[in-house]
Amino acid sequence: xxxxxxxxxxxxxxxxxxxxxxxxxxxxxxxxxxxxxxxxxxxxxxxxxxxxxxxxxxxxxxxxxxxxxxxxxxxxxxxxxxxxxxxxxxxxxxxxxxxxxxxxxxxxxxxxxxxxxxxxxxxxxxxxxxxxxxxxxxxxxxxxxxxxxxxxxxxxxxxxxxxxxxxxxxxxxxxxxxxxxxxxxxxxxxxxxxxxxxxxxxxxxxxxxxxxxxxxxxxxxxxxxxxxxxxxxxxxxxxxxxxxxxxxxxxxxxxxxxxxxxxxxxxxxxxxxxxxxxxxxxxxxxxxxxxxxxxxxxxxxxxxxxxxxxxxxxxxxxxxxxxxxxxxxxxxxxxxxxxxxxxxxxxxxxxxxxxxx
Amino acid sequence: xxxxxxxxxxxxxxxxxxxxxxxxxxxxxxxxxxxxxxxxxxxxxxxxxxxxxxxxxxxxxxxxxxxxxxxxxxxxxxxxxxxxxxxxxxxxxxxxxxxxxxxxxxxxxxxxxxxxxxxxxxxxxxxxxxxxxxxxxxxxxxxxxxxxxxxxxxxxxxxxxxxxxxxxxxxxxxxxxxxxxxxxxxxxxxxxxxxxxxxxxxxxxxxxxxxxxxxxxxxxxxxxxxxxxxxxxxxxxxxxxxxxxxxxxxxxxxxxxxxxxxxxxxxxxxxxxxxxxxxxx
Numbered sequence: 124x125x126x127x128x129x130x131x132x133x134x135x136x137x138x139x140x141x142x143x144x145x146x147x148x149x150x151x152x153x154x155x156x157x158x159x160x161x162x163x164x165x166x167x168x169x170x171x172x173x174x175x176x177x178x179x180x181x182x183x184x185x186x187x188x189x190x191x192x193x194x195x196x197x198x199x200x201x202x203x204x205x206x207x208x209x210x211x212x213x214x215x216x217x218x219x220x221x222x223x224x225x226x227x228x229x230x231x232x233x234x235x236x237x238x239x240x241x242x243x244x245x246x247x248x249x250x251x252x253x254x255x256x257x258x259x260x261x262x263x264x265x266x267x268x269x270x271x272x273x274x275x276x277x278x279x280x281x282x283x284x285x286x287x288x289x290x291x292x293x294x295x296x297x298x299x300x301x302x303x304x305x306x307x308x309x310x311x312x313x314x315x316x317x318x319x320x321x322x323x324x325x326x327x328x329x330x331x332x333x334x335x336x337x338x339x340x341x342x343x344x345x346x347x348x349x350x351x352x353x354x355x356x357x358x359x360x361x362x363x364x365x366x367x368x369x370x371x372x373x374x375x376x377x378x379x380x381x382x383x384x385x386x387x388x389x390x391x392x393x394x395x396x397x398x399x400x401x402x403x404x405x406x407x408x409x410x411x412x413x414x415x416x417x418x419x420x421x422x423x424x425x426x427x428x429x430x431x432x433x434x435x436x437x438x439x440x441x442x443x444x445x446x447x448x449x450x451x452x453x454x455x456x457x458x459x460x461x462x463x464x465x466x467x468x469x470x471x472x473x474x475x476x477x478x479x480x
Numbered sequence: 481x482x483x484x485x486x487x488x489x490x491x492x493x494x495x496x497x498x499x500x501x502x503x504x505x506x507x508x509x510x511x512x513x514x515x516x517x518x519x520x521x522x523x524x525x526x527x528x529x530x531x532x533x534x535x536x537x538x539x540x541x542x543x544x545x546x547x548x549x550x551x552x553x554x555x556x557x558x559x560x561x562x563x564x565x566x567x568x569x570x571x572x573x574x575x576x577x578x579x580x581x582x583x584x585x586x587x588x589x590x591x592x593x594x595x596x597x598x599x600x601x602x603x604x605x606x607x608x609x610x611x612x613x614x615x616x617x618x619x620x621x622x623x624x625x626x627x628x629x630x631x632x633x634x635x636x637x638x639x640x641x642x643x644x645x646x647x648x649x650x651x652x653x654x655x656x657x658x659x660x661x662x663x664x665x666x667x668x669x670x671x672x673x674x675x676x677x678x679x680x681x682x683x684x685x686x687x688x689x690x691x692x693x694x695x696x697x698x699x700x701x702x703x704x705x706x707x708x709x710x711x712x713x714x715x716x717x718x719x720x721x722x723x724x725x726x727x728x729x730x731x732x733x734x735x736x737x738x739x740x741x742x743x744x745x746x747x748x749x750x751x752x753x754x755x756x757x758x759x760x761x
Contacts (some may be wrong), residue, residue, distance in 0.1 A: 190485055193533035203533050203574035204489045204512075239744065240484045240729040347738055351758050378733030381485075381726045385534045392485075392533070397732070404734060405724050405760075408538075408560035413723060413737075413760040423736075423760075431739040 126322070127305060128314035129292045135167055137308035141216055144307055145253070148182045149218035150175050159217075170219055170287070173263045174445060178374030179220050183228060183248040190244065191392040195385060205392060210247060216304055219257040222277035222284070223268040223443040227374030228254070229280045230441055234377060244394075253300045256281040260325060262333045265446030267459055270336035272439045276326040286322050293318050337462040339440055342433045349470040350430055351422065359461055360421035362454040367398035369424065369448035369456075375441050378404075399423050425461050484729045487531035487576025488516040493551060495571055500636030504602050505567055506543065506555045509577055520580060522546055523587060524609040525720065525748050528579030529728050530554060530566065538562045539725050539743070542580065543605040545612035547619070552577060555605045555639060581728040582747045585610055585692060585718060593688045596627040598703055600674045600695030604630055604639050606720060607694055612643075615653055624688065629681055631658040631674040631699075635667060656681045675702040685711035692718045704751075714752040721747045721754075721761045737761055 129137065141147055142164060149168030150157040157172040159179045191205035228249060235242040235249075259266075259275035268274050278284050282301030286293045293314050296302045305311065370376040380397040384390055397404060400421075405414045414420050432441040442458065449457050460478055467476035490509035498504040507530075511517045520528075522542055529537040538560070544553035558567045569575070585606070595614065599607045607630070614623050628647070632638045638657065648655040648669070658670035658677045670677050674695065683689060691712055693703055700719070707717060723735035723742040730744030737760045740746065740753075749757075 195534050203576070205487060205531070205533060205576060207483060207486065234731060234733075237730065240731065242731055243483050243485075348756065348758070351738075379726070379731075380734075381537065381732070383534050383536050390534055394732075397734070399733065407722070407724055408563070419760070426738075427736070431736070435739040 125296045125302065126314040126318045127294045127296065127310055128312050128318065129294060129310045131290055131292065133310070134292070137310050138162070138168070138218070139165070141304065141308045145214050145216040145304070146211075147216045147218060148179070159220075168218055170257060173259075173261055174221055174224075174266075174447070176447070176451075177372050178227065178445065178447060179217060179224050180227065180231070180374050180377070182215065182217050183252060184231075184245055184377065187393055187395045188244060189391045190381070190394055192389065193383075193392065194389050196388040208391075210244075212251065215248070215252040216255060217252055218255045219285075220254055220281075221259055221445070222256050222275060222281060223259075223266075223271070223273045223445045224374050225254050225256050225280040226273040226277060227443045227445075230375050230443065231377050233436055253282045253304045254280065255301070255304070256284045258284055258286045258322075258325070258329065260287060260329050262329065263446055263450070264335065265449040266333050266444060267335045267337050267446065268444035269330055269333045270339065271442050271444030273443050275329040275333060276322075286325060288321060288325065293322055295322065335446075335459060337440075337442075337444070337459050338466040339429075339433075339462065341466045342429055342440065342462075343437070345430065345465065345468060346470065347426075347430055347434065350465055350468060351426065353465075353468050353470075353475070354473055355464050355468070355475055356418050356422045359425070359456065359464070360418040363400075363417055363421045363456060364454060365400045365402075365417050365420060366453060367400040368451045368453065369458075370398040370400055371396070372447040372451050374443060374445060374447075375428065399427070421456075425458070425465065428458075429462050429465055485578070485727070487529065487537070487578035488520060489513070490552075490575060490577050492569060492571050492573045492575065495569075498555060498639050498641075499602075500634070503558050504555055504639065505558075506553055506639075507566070508544075508551050508553045509575075510551050511577075512574070517550070517552075520552065520577070522552075522580035523584035524613045525585035525606050526580040526582045527606070527728075527747060528552075528554070528577050528581055530556070530562070531576030531578055532562055532565060532569075533576070535562045535565050537578065537726070537728075538566075539581070539722075539728055541606040541609075541720070541747075543608050545609045545616070547613055547616040555602065555608075557602050578728065581743060583745065585720075585748055590690055591622045593623065593690050594625040594627075594683060594686075595623055596682050596689060596691045597629065598674060598678050598682070598691060598693045598695070599628070599630045600699040601632055601637070602639060603694040603696065603720075607692065608640055608643070610692065611647065611653075615647070615650070620652055625654065625683065626652070627654040627656070627682060629656045629658070629674060629678050631660070631670075631672075631677065633660045635659050635662050635664055654681070673702070674699050675706050678703055679706045679709075682706070682710055685713065685716065687716075690716050690718065692720075694720050714755060715750050717751040718748055719751060719754060721749065723761055
């Protein structure tokens with residue numbers, strides 16, 4: 124595997140060059156937080172952050188997206204017939220994504236790319252994206268990536284991993300896509316032989332800083348209905364206000380709604396992010412609601428991530444440990460605590476271990 | 481790549497008002513592109529999203545049978561935004577049908593077996609599809625005894641009345657029609673709730689007999705002990721669920737019950753499977 128070295132003073136030059144062939148997405152600062160954005164010409168990314176406030180899921184999966192257009196003009200030949208929306212085919216370069224967030228695309232892909240159906244919108248955006256990760260040297264206190272199947276230097280879902288090594292970056296090129304991008308940017312200087320051990324050193328240091336963890340070893344063995352009927356959901360859901368912030372900031376939440384929006388005699392069929400925290404999410408036209416209470420909805424969110432998908436894919440939890448929901452929750456519901464409760468639940472005694480993370 | 485969100489354009493060919501309260505209408509659609517009919521090859525028990533540009537989509541069970549060619553039929557209860565608009569649409573109007581979706585009744589299991597169909601109210605649509613499929617001359621030999629127990633509140637609320645009468649005349653189909661009550665002196669079928677009729681008319685269970693139960697929750701609740709008494713094992717009872725859904729292809733996340741999506745892993749489940757799932761339907 125190739126490791127290249129980029130002097131920080133050459134960084135912007137390469138990014139500007141890339142903008143000719145790619146839409147370049149990177150974190151920029153808004154007020155007191157960072158978010159991903161498509162960079163304009165001359166605009167620089169800002170890597171002075173621990174993690175972005177929102178996940179980068181919107182780069183591949185916009186919060187609101189046009190699927191089709193239609194005409195309601197009865198005199199038109201196209202009346203009532205949906206037309207596929209033309210999409211921009213420019214490749215995307217996603218800079219500065221944390222390894223945990225990159226891993227989330229792998230988890231979400233299981234939903235959008237199945238044997239029976241492929242979601243053409245999500246997959247087109249995903250396939251044209253090159254993910255340039257930024258290794259995490261200073262994890263947050265809310266991070267628990269190392270016990271959620273990933274880590275601050277996790278390479279598994281990246282095309283390249285950038286490591287901040289002081290006055291320069293060291294970059295591990297992890298795929299052909301990544302190599303191509305770095306060539307296009309003119310970043311080709313091979314790093315010295317010591318680079319690999321330097322990266323390993325920084326990696327161990329970073330991993331040791333992730334001190335909060337979740338226990339997941341028992342989730343698969345737990346009976347689904349035992350967990351579903353556990354009494355602790357009353358307590359977990361008590362303070363929830365069903366605001367949906369957790370699902371909004373979560374990199375592995377993908378649920379969406381489909382709506383038609385008409386203006387005059389034409390309109391669009393849109394899909395918009397949706398949230399299982401809202402009562403409307405499951406409301407039948409008859410008025411019946413299978414998840415009519417807040418407890419039902421809070422339980423759904425945690426069971427989905429920490430049990431249903433553990434059973435469905437047999438590949439760990441549907442959570443990457445980014446800690447955003449922990450940071451953003453207005454009533455301090457902590458997924459680490461809930462995960463540990465689910466993991467330690469004993470149906471015989473209806474008791475679980477409550478940790479104080 | 482085929483876009484699974486794209487509805488096939490269709491023309492409303494015929495609209496039939498099914499019930500005396502006019503809350504149920506059957507829509508017969510013809511595909512604008514005849515090739516789309518082949519792309520829409522379906523099995524009884526599947527559903528589709530009916531798409532009305534400007535209003536949205538609704539998941540509705542397919543009421544026509546795969547043996548009926550040249551059209552596809554849906555019976556729709558007027559209840560929400562899209563269904564209300566659909567009820568006001570006219571023959572000749574253009575709209576969309578997206579599908580077929582879902583898993584269907586398990587025809588590979590049911591072939592060679594006795595089939596007992598228990599239906600109530602307007603949940604009879606995919607059951608009609610199944611009956612028409614099974615009694616088709618090309619298929620009837622593939623099944624042993626077929627029992628159908630179907631009921632509605634009153635004679636005027638029964639779906640597909642002409643067909644019901646024709647089926648009642650057949651000797652290769654045990655047809656039991658019932659209504660909760662009627663003041664019609666000429667009513668020649670049963671009077672009484674579906675579970676009570678099932679108790680008298682449904683055959684005893686054996687390994688070769690499968691039940692399909694679709695109806696309102698109250699009917700399902702009281703039919704269950706009847707089937708239990710007759711000895712039906714829970715993996716021999718099939719039910720079709722409904723949940724709010726958007727995509728119909730297991731992606732939007734709306735209709736999940738535990739790890740199953742009603743749209744893709746269902747809508748048909750064995751009672752055995754349902755017993756292992758949360759009651760979120």
